[in-house]
Amino acid sequence: MVHEKIMDLTVACQSFPDLPTHEIRRENLLGAIETIFAGNNEIVIIEGAEGMGKTTLLTQFVRKYPQHALSLFIRDTSRWTSAPELLLRDLSNQLQWVLAHRELSAAEDVNEITLNLNLYELRRRARRRGETYYFVIDGLDEVSEQVRDAILALLPFGNPPHFRFLLASAPDQLAMLLPHKSRVKPFQLISFNLDETKKYLHDLTSTQDTITEIYHTCNGTPGYLATVRRVLESGTDEHTLLQRLPETLPELFRLEWERARVTKEQPLDLLLALMAYSPRSHALAELARILGIEKAAIETLCQGIGFIKVDEQNEIPRFISTAFRTFAREQLRHLKEEVYDRLITDLQRAPESDVALVDLPRLFEEALEYEWNEKQR
Numbered sequence: 001m002v003h004e005k006i007m008d009l010t011v012a013c014q015s016f017p018d019l020p021t022h023e024i025r026r027e028n029l030l031g032a033i034e035t036i037f038a039g040n041n042e043i044v045i046i047e048g049a050e051g052m053g054k055t056t057l058l059t060q061f062v063r064k065y066p067q068h069a070l071s072l073f074i075r076d077t078s079r080w081t082s083a084p085e086l087l088l089r090d091l092s093n094q095l096q097w098v099l100a101h102r103e104l105s106a107a108e109d110v111n112e113i114t115l116n117l118n119l120y121e122l123r124r125r126a127r128r129r130g131e132t133y134y135f136v137i138d139g140l141d142e143v144s145e146q147v148r149d150a151i152l153a154l155l156p157f158g159n160p161p162h163f164r165f166l167l168a169s170a171p172d173q174l175a176m177l178l179p180h181k182s183r184v185k186p187f188q189l190i191s192f193n194l195d196e197t198k199k200y201l202h203d204l205t206s207t208q209d210t211i212t213e214i215y216h217t218c219n220g221t222p223g224y225l226a227t228v229r230r231v232l233e234s235g236t237d238e239h240t241l242l243q244r245l246p247e248t249l250p251e252l253f254r255l256e257w258e259r260a261r262v263t264k265e266q267p268l269d270l271l272l273a274l275m276a277y278s279p280r281s282h283a284l285a286e287l288a289r290i291l292g293i294e295k296a297a298i299e300t301l302c303q304g305i306g307f308i309k310v311d312e313q314n315e316i317p318r319f320i321s322t323a324f325r326t327f328a329r330e331q332l333r334h335l336k337e338e339v340y341d342r343l344i345t346d347l348q349r350a351p352e353s354d355v356a357l358v359d360l361p362r363l364f365e366e367a368l369e370y371e372w373n374e375k376q377r
Contacts, residue, residue, distance in 0.1 A: 051223025191220030
């Protein structure tokens, strides 16, 4: 049975991420953010390193205010969630839903003038009704400075108390870029506590000593706990997991890596290297073309790998986190040059295409830089 989604701003947001299957609601953190806003602060910056759960927390905030929280979830691995013109349309679509309870049609043009007119109307509406609207932006630290500045320029800062802004970033990256007169409050995201860790893993292990050891090894970091969960779900028993719990956190990724049997044999290692080093995401059919193998073979390779998730709608496989993508790059560094060669060869088939005009200069530059660095070794 297909269940239709109730229309709200989480549905109108085209960049809203897929929700995790297992999630810990962090009501205490949401309450703390609300208290900060109640203290007449216009902007709250959620700060935390990769894997701390910034994105999940922001989705929880938006879901708590599904009629009053407009959001953008930016990812550098997809043009659809990082191109300023598409993010402008995403924000405009949400504004259209709030103001008129309809979404933009494909034929409707949007630009900064229409955006500002709609923001003006939203401000009038908020003042008239005594409402507060939130602008929730994730991923500003994942894109270039040019894209980041373009996105910040879209936001209607300076309209308290009716507009509030919840932004996520790595520590100390945003505060200096925001309007000087705005009241900005950083909010350091904390790890899971032991009780939250128990709730997160309770269906996979009932041994309190096991959970406690996992908690301390991961330091409560949600991203690493998610990796532990996937390892347990894959069939690894608690005893084996405990024996192999590493002294350093990056080794948690290695458990999944070894389980996927990643070796120096093609084509799996080359597929993962292509996903790790390519400047943009590729659909299964594109990956098959670049690698010169059947699409069905790509699908088979992706099956059963816990750190790869395939978007069913557009058939794009991605690493489950930026951190795992970084880990994959380190493991497959020896294939970097071959990846660049294959990408360049593929783009040169249509050198006048929009993608080629953007990516070819970047790939040539990175390939030359890689070659130079290798010679210096």
